[in-house]
Each structure stands twice: as structure tokens, then as C-alpha cells.
Amino acid sequence: MDPDTFRQARWDEPTLFDLDEGPAPEGPFDHETTNEANLPDEHARETVGIPTVPRSRLTRHLTRQAQMTFGVDTGTYPLGSCTMKYNAKMPEPLAHEPDLLNVHPLAREEDAQGILALLYQLQEALAAIGGLPHVSLQPAAGAQGEFVAMRMVRERFRDLGEISEETRCEVVVPDSAHGTNPASAAMAGFEVLEIPSGSDGCVDVKALEDAVSERTAAFMLTNPNTLGIFERDVEKIAEIVHDAGAMLYYDGANLNAILGKTNPGAMGFDIMHFNVHKTFATPHGGGGPGAGPVACTEELAPYLPVPRVKKGKDGLYVLDDGDERSIGAVKGFHGNVGVLVRALAYIRQHGSDGLTRVTETAVANANYLYQRIKDAYPAPGEALKKHEFVVTAEGLWEENGVGATEVGKRLLDYGIHAPTVHFPINVKESLMIEPTETETREALDALVDALLSIGDEAPGVVREAPFNTAAGRVDDVHAARNPLLTWDQVQRDQDGS
């Protein structure tokens, strides 16, 4: 494996503001203006500050920016917990169909029957996949789905008269939980209690028993857990949580590991979110948009966000606003519809047989990879992994100062994206690796070779990596000490120094 074959484009590309030629006498697109509207003078602005760049130069600017960005379409992207699978190309153009793009969210229901039918199909499919009967498609992302779920749990206990400063005031999470879990619970007004994981990385059932009480509103869990290990005690966990009168929440981030094998409803969860942009392969867009639908039990269904799509008696689809128990809305209109349509297309394309193979292949790839690298990069907990795993670079770190960060940076030189580094925090020098089902054996072997070869490279070289990317090691300490978030702030800073 040779780190000297990959080269990312390296353009010395100025920003749009450096390229700004100043306002042109006329705009490029002639929209009709009549100058009939004379807005009150006190509100009229002279300049906005939009850069004016020749169209040819603009296109080159955009193309160069794309070339200096690394996506799944470029190469292997084993970023743990993010499920960076290859995005099937079939669903993509469907989100750009004029018959979808040109439907207004407040159109008459009769004018939106096509899209409503698709959203209804997706609600049904997600209910079946989650093993939970009721679905809202509104949340814009996984974290918003978590927030919705915590709001619903809070309203449910309010209706039961159980919310007080002493009761149902707390949400319990494992210390290995994704940061969004405690943050979402806190945003919904709960105190957060973190419980330590057992030495095997799994929920310490005894610690959970001690932690839950009438104070507990919910326990948030993902299964397989953050270390990629299946929580075998999940039935017992559900029993403990339910005996305390609390709800069990499933974080759908790791759903790619269990399709066709088990489901959150069967495991005893009351409510969950899906990350459709992870599990059902809509492209991640450099950080969104995604979508985070929520599914729940009969008991919680009245609290779901509205509107939801229902099928009327006459066979027409309608938007249902629920009743006063619904939490209402968390974002505008009906959800990230373009993302949801891609997810539906992916689910239909794969079906029950295909989705089961997705999981089997993802788990096979992860276990193959782990077995190949475990001598150099050992993992805590049991050997059998699900779709991802967490190894430690502690040995390399102790030996020669090459830790998780350095291994990740050096991988970039091989044309492979870094795993998630330094998360979870309960494993030292952690590298969280998720190959997904769409990497070929050839790609997996290349990743193995790269990881092993980094361990043998001169530490001095590895510590200064990367070299083959558009920028050398970026000084994030400087950025945080002196935050410059706009071009104008940079100019002022440079003028001042």
C-alpha cells in the first residue's frame, strides 16, 4: 500500500469575495421590474454585499471547491456511526422530478395526491421496519427526531399528571451515548443522568436498575451500541425501564446492523427515530439535509408531530392534524420531503430481501475488517461485532506518539477518509470504524493494508500528515483562539495586525 499515489486537487482558490468585481450595471437574469412598488425609504438598503463574479469564473470556482472535497463518490469513507454507504444513483433524480419540486406544501390536498401517496407508503414501510405502528415524517434530522421523542414523552407524562420536580424529570443515557442524546433530552427540559457502561462496553444492568426510579422519564439506547456490540440483555433492560414506569427510546443511528434480524419494537422499545440518510442511503450533502422520522407505540401515537398523512375512506390521502395532545410542529410543513422520497425509492428497490442482505453484508464487512486489524488495533468488549467497531491506537500512542488523530490524518494520504476519532470517550485513542455494506473486499483490503502500514511508517512522517490533500495539517487551535467566521472579519483582523 503506497501513500504516494493519491493526490487531491490543490487549487489556490480565492473566495467569492476576493473575486468580487463590484456591482454590474445590470443583472444576469432579466426578471420583470416595473418600479411600481415604492417601499418606505427608511427600510431601503443601498448595498447588500453580494459578490459579482463572471459566470465562467464562478463555475470554475464551484468545480474547484468540489474537487477539494472528499465524498463517498470519491473513496472509502469508514466514518463510524455515520453509515457512509455508497448512495445508489437511482433514487437521486427522483428528488429532482419537476412533479415533486413544483408542489407547494400548502397546495390543496387534491393537488398533492401523488406526493401524499408516497409519504404514506414510506410511513407504512418505516412502521414495518421499526416494528412500531405509528410514524411521523416531520423531523429534519436524527437529532430533531430525538428531540421530538423527548417532547412526546414529556407531554405523555404531563397528561398522566406525573411530571414534577421529583418525578419523570430525568432521562438516563449510557456514557457511551451519542452526544445528541443528552443534548436532546436537556433541550426538552429533562435532567440527564449518565450511567457508566460495563467493562464489556454494554449497559451495566445493575447500574441501570439502581439509576431508574419514578424520577426517570426515559432511557435512551442504541442497539447495537456505540462499540458495535449487540446488547444481548435488551429484553431485561426493557423490563427494568418499564417496571420503573419509564419509556425506552431507540436511537436509530445503528439500524443498519439489524435490518431483517430484529427490530426496535420486538426489542421492547416504545419510541425511536430513523436516520434515513444513513440507513436508506440518501447522500449526506456535507452535513445534510437528512431526515429523522419518529415511530412509536399506540400509547404515544397521539403525541406525534402533525400533520401526518392518512388515507381517507374515499381512497384519497389527507393531512391529519390530530388533536390537542399532539406536540404540534418542530419544523415547517411536512418534513424533508426530497430526502424522504429518496429513502422510499431505496427501500422499495431493496425490499425485505435486499435490506436483509444490506445488514448481512455490512456486518460481514465490519467483522472481516476487525479480524484483519485486531492485532495492531485491538478493541474492547467481545470479539463479535455488528456493523461497526471501536479499536484503540493506544499502543502506537504510547510507543511513538501516533494516536487516533494521527492515524486518521495519515489515512487521508492513502485516499481513504479517516474513521471517527476520539469517540466514544470511554475508549482511549479510539478509532470508530464502519465500512458499510457497499465497500468491496478489494476496498476493505486496501483499508487494512493502509492501517497496518501506518503502524510501520516513520512516526515523524505520520505525525505531520497529511501531505497529499488540498491543505496540510490545519491549525484548528488558531481558529478556535481567534474565531473568524466571515470574510469581513478576516479583513478586519488582517487590517488590525
Add this chain to the structure above:
Amino acid sequence: MDLAHPTHIEAMLEDVGYTLEDLFRDIPQPIQRSLEIPKGEPDHKVEQDIQSTLAENTTLQDQATFLGGGSYHHWIPPETRFMAKRGELLTAYTPYQAEINQGLLQSLFEFQTLTARLLELDAANTGMYDGASAAGEAVLMALRTTRNRHQILTPEHIPHQRRSILNNYIDGASGTLETLPTSPEGTTDLNALEDAIDDETAGVHIETPNAYGRIEPLDEIAQITHEAGARLTVHVPDITALGLLHGPGHYGADIATSEGQPLALPPSYGGPALGLFAVDDAHLRRMPGRLVGHTHDANDDDAYCMTLQTREQHIRRSRATSNICTNQSFLAVLFTTTLAAYGETGFKNLARSNADKGHTLAARLAEAGAHVPYQDPPGYNEVLYEPPIDADAFRDEAKAHDIDPGIPAKHLMNNGTDGLIACATETTTPDAIDALANLIQEVS
């Protein structure tokens, strides 16, 4: 499907001493479940079926449509549509690894700069889920940055779905939403604001141009708000308005949000959209969302990276400024592209065209016999009007003429307002406006 054949998987597993069955033996038998959905279908069949289902929609192309209310139909330049297909940007994750994602980071840095300039504030983040939830985060931030204050004041003419969103965002912080009446001009009643505001008020939340298309008196509102020690949060539902109007920061807003969908992509049944979020320097470290900062690399060249991450959930957990993780980055890239394609003059012309169309629409509706309660001074691209007959009946009647004449106010507002709220943008043709005016005359 893009999966290795099962025989390859079996062979690969055999090399490391596993069988496929081994991999799932950790799932207890009582909870094992197979998938209860239909089997997979060929690509072409899924594609054709979804296309033909979507064809059942009646789109903005099929009828003259006057719908706004938070989602706006504007023309999207070809450069933006071209960029929407670039796989490197489309299939990247959040740019945690700065060195290999300089292009995306630079684009987001440009987006932050444009957002700050448009809203006339110091700093902006890389975007929120949509304008409505960005406003929710803004109001929550107002609560968090004022001590022992729990009340948010907002005019009753905010659409009820956006009011519901605000309520959800502030519930956990023990915030309460109190409403202010509407003035005869269709804006926030300033006397009522002065009466209602006190040392319990954490924030005043205003939308401008508001749901009736009116421009709010932000100068006076800012003064009253700041005298009471509260924060002013302002939401601009259609960002194109800021090609003509000053941004909220100009009037002293502490936090401003907007909806960027109008410049990123067509309505798409309401999502995805794009929240813009900007603050003054004093509140930089309290803001939610992802931030990109300018710095340098090992060669001392300009470089960008995500910064001030300690505010965020993956580090501060339950004490984070927000739970936001995945947001709408790709739309931020598209938004930036549209603005750059327009340039300063083009963008100002776009806003001018919208104001002209909105004004023409209001005038024509009034001439044709509709009651237009708020017409002077001119607003932006939306207008409230009462047709000669009941609003729902009129909308039904209009269907037969291939017109969607606006959103019934009682559905959008739920505040007792009658009539329809109509929107005209640069895409609205004079023929469409004629058709709507003629219909009003016909039913009079």
C-alpha cells in the same frame, strides 16, 4: 442493488473463521424478526412507479399558483442546478477532516459571510433545518441569554405552525409565548408591546415582512425591546426580501433568522429547506449549529476548519447550545451558488421584481373587487385579501379555472383572520394575475 454476491461474502468470512450465521448469534431468539415489507423491485420499475405517482400532483406548472406562507417559488439559476449534481459535495459527510474537505469548508465560510451580510449582523452559522426551526432556536437562545426571564412576546399574526414550533423549542426552558395584537396597519401593535413588556420578558420575536406581507417597524420595536432589557429576535420568511430591505441587524436585532429555501431549491412540498442564523459578536459563543472558521495550514496557506465545537452536543452533551448535528449543508452550498450567480445587481433586481409583482397583485385584486385590508404603504410579495365570497368556496371555484388563489388565512393563521394570503414572485406572469383578477370580478 450494489452488494457483493453472497458467495463472495461467505468466502470472505471463511478467511477470518466466520459463517454468516455466526454473525447474528448474539441476537436472542425471542426478539429475532424478519422484515415484513415486500421484496425488492427492479430499479426501472421503482423509478417508473414513483414518477407516475408524482405525476398525479397538480404542480405550479399546471396552474396559476399564488402560494407563499413560508415556502416560495423562485427561479433557480442553472449554475445552482448544475452544482446540485456534484458527487463530491453531495456525498461528503460533515467536514470533520478539514484537510481533505477544504472546498466544502470554503463554500460554507462563504455562506456564513453572505448570511451575516444579508441579515446585517456580525457572524452566522452554516445553517439550520429550516427558517421556522431556526426561529425556534433563536427564541430559545433569547431565553438562555437573559437571566430569570421566561416570557417571549410575539404578534398574533405569526402563522400557527411557526408558533407551534416556537412553543416546542421553548417548553424545555420553561418559556411561555404571549401574543400581541395586530395594529390597523397589519403590523405589531407598538402600544400593546410597550404595555406587555416588562422585566419578565426574555425576548420579542418578530417576522418581517410578516405573514400579511407587511414590513414591521423594527426601529421602534428594537428600542422598546432593548429598553426593557430583552432580546430582539427577527425572522425573515423569504430571504429575497433583503435585496431591497435592510437586514434585522440594521435595526438592532440581537439574533436574526431567515428562510433560505427561496434561493436554494423550489418548494419540493416544503422540504428540504434552509435556516439562516446570525448573531452579533456578543452572542457568538452561545449560538447553536456548526461554524466554520478561517485559519492556516502547516504551510501557512489560508485554510478553513470547523471551529468553536465545544458549544456542540458531541462535546458539551447535555450542556450544549443545541442538539443539532446533521443540518442542511448542501442547501447552503446551493444558496451560495444562486447568490453568486445573481451578483449584487441581479439580486437587487430579483427583490425589486418581487416587490413590484406583489404590489401589482394587491392593486389588481383591489380593483377587481376584493377587499385588501393592508395596502399602504406597499409591502413585499404577499398580500391578504378577502374575495367577494367565502375563502374556501373561492378556492374551490378557482380550482375549476386552474388557479390556486392563495392560502386560506384561517388555515395558515388560525387567529380569526378571514380571506386568503396570496404571493406573487418574479415567476408570476401578468397572465396569471389577470386570470385571478378576472375570477374575482366574475364571482362578485
Add this chain to the structure above:
Amino acid sequence: MLGGFNVGHETPKKLAYTKEHEWVNVEDGKARIGITDFAQDQLTDVVYVELPTEDETLSQGDAFAVLESVKSVSDVYAPVDGTVVQVNHELEDSPELINDDPYGDGWIVVLDMHDASQAEDLLDHEEYVDHTEA
């Protein structure tokens, strides 16, 4: 960049310490407080410091300052009861002083102690070194 790997840490003999890695220098009933060399090394480069205000009253164990590195946030706890009489405002513009000179220019606050006897309960040099090696 290489914090944590084979680096010896300085631990002055004349200072008192806490298990949470603060150092305390008591003179005339005043306690000057900072974080130890070991602590700054674990934190990596400090990029931002949130300081208390003068006259704030603290009880032993109160979190009174926040230190941020690029990827972590740590509270600093009051080792003793006291009133804040001096704050090192230099840290606002130069948080790196905590890394560069933890026992000198990187001090954080001076407390006017409410109960001088509390100083006796702090760890001495040897006890602290044992604690960091444990």
C-alpha cells in the same frame, strides 16, 4: 501537539494540590489558583477561558471557571471557600498562558479565603504526584 506521550510533568514542591488538578499557593490568607502542568497537558491547547467575576463568593467544590480546548471542556473547581479578589484577565486574550506557564502567568484567580484551615486538607507535592501516577 504531542502532549501525553513520554513527557515528564513539572510539580513544584512548595504548592498544594487537589485531586481535580488545581494547584493552590496560600499566602496571608489569600489563595492563588491555577491548574497543574499535568492538567494542561491532558487538556491540550487551551483556546478559551471563561472566568468568574471579582467579588464572586465561592464554596469549596464550586465550578468557577471553564477551560476549553479544541475538543474538550473542563470545569475548574474552587479548592477552598473564598471570595474572588483577583482574576487573570490576560487569559481572555491569551488562553495559551495556561499551557505555556501553568504555575506562573497562567494563574486563574486569587481567592480571599474564608477558612484558612482548609489549606491543610489539600494534597502536598508527594500526594499529588502519587495521585497522577495512580
